[in-house]
Amino acid sequence: MVPLSTERLIIRPFTLEDAPFILRLLNEPSFIENIADKGVRTVEQAAAYLTDGPLASYAVHGHGLWMVQHRSTGNPMGMCGLIKRDSLPEVDLGYAFCPEFWGLGYAREAAEACLAWGRAQKDLQTVLAIVSPGNAGSIRLLEALRFRYEKTMEMSPGDEVAVYRWQA
Secondary structure (H helix, E strand, O other): OOOEEOOOEEEEEOOHHHHHHHHHHHOOHHHHHHOOOOOOOOHHHHHHHHHHHHHHHHHHHOOOEEEEEEOOOOOEEEEEEEEOOOOOOOOEEEEEEOHHHOOOOHHHHHHHHHHHHHHHHHOOOEEEEEEOOOOHHHHHHHHHOOOEEEEEEEEEOOEEEEEEEEEO
16 A cells, blocks of 8 residues: 555554554554453553554455554554454444544545545445544544445444444
């Protein structure tokens, strides 16, 4: 995958060198509350998360979660990308940003770039997104991106999510 570039962002595949950032992001209280506690507590575990998650997805599907960096500073901000989960029938949009980057339009900019890439490179006509029902900010973002609520489902016992659908 060639890195994506927007006015303010570089969106690129993760590498194992990104493990320290992943360790920080996955342990943000907001990530644990709204997405999941991945149990990643060391840089070594973060590298394993990257190997078994995004890097494996690139090899199998040609896409996955990507690093989002500020274009002018290179500072890591979050992740965004297209994921193929066994539990969902179609590809879904995933994203997570460090709290200091919320409310500034970065997640929308990254998500729009990833959706455009999916349409152009993978001919995706439909993309799903899953969100914790109480995550109002993420729901607003999905609705701004033209995702529409479809249903509520359990990803695992006790883990209820709202499923949204986007159509090209």
